[in-house]
Amino acid sequence: MTIRVLVVEDEEVAARAHAAYVERVHGFTVAGVARSAGEAMRHLTGDPDVQLVLLDMHLPDGHGLGLLQRLRAAGHLCDVIAVTSARDAEVVRAAVAQGVVLYLLKPFTFATFRSKLEQYAAYRERLGASGGEVAQDELDAMFGTLHARGTNAPLPKGMSAESLREVVTVLRKAGVGMSATELAERIGSSRVTARRYLEHLADTGSVERTPRYGGSGRPEVAYHWR
Known part of the structure; x- marks a missing residue:
């Protein structure tokens, strides 16, 4: 809309x-x-x-x-x-x-x-998706989006504002958590590069890290836009 x-x-x-x-x-x-x-x-x-x-x-x-x-x-x-x-x-x-x-x-x-x-x-977008009553974590996420720092914080060496905006756009539109591998496929980068951007957004409070379990071995990390 x-x-x-x-x-x-x-x-x-x-x-x-x-x-x-x-x-x-x-x-x-x-x-x-x-x-x-x-x-x-x-x-x-x-x-x-x-x-x-x-x-x-x-x-x-x-x-x-x-x-x-x-x-x-x-x-x-x-x-x-x-x-x-x-x-x-x-x-x-x-x-x-x-x-x-x-x-x-x-x-x-x-x-x-x-x-x-x-x-x-x-x-x-978060407000419209909430439906009727909202829980505390949903309220926190709504107001957190107004003060997200990920796209304004100084970028580490080797990272570009244009690529960061692309990552943010993909995460927001996904609506679900994405792994570094999944993001890399969407933006056409290496997994290492995608993970750097995801970790930067996590460190600045714009995304949340959650473990994703499935199959054998160590759980994969999924990154959710707050």
């Missing part, structure tokens, strides 16, 4: 760039671009199907947090990712208190932007 995004950004160049970035990320589409708090409110009132707002904090007719308060008061339950240069600890604290799910500081690269949206998509 495609996630519909409203970009709220007063600077024209940045607004166009953020909208273009959204369209480059699989599973997301731009529902609209608002250059002010008032324009954002009008758009959301007329388009209640927006699921995600990329919210700048410095708007010409008010602060982003003020807009967020108005959204919640009006019953808009869309998720919000702050995309801003505001680094003040009080602003960050207030944003989190009002339900901002992720915080992206300007300036940033497309890779960082994409990583945040992919974390959000993984969170929604």
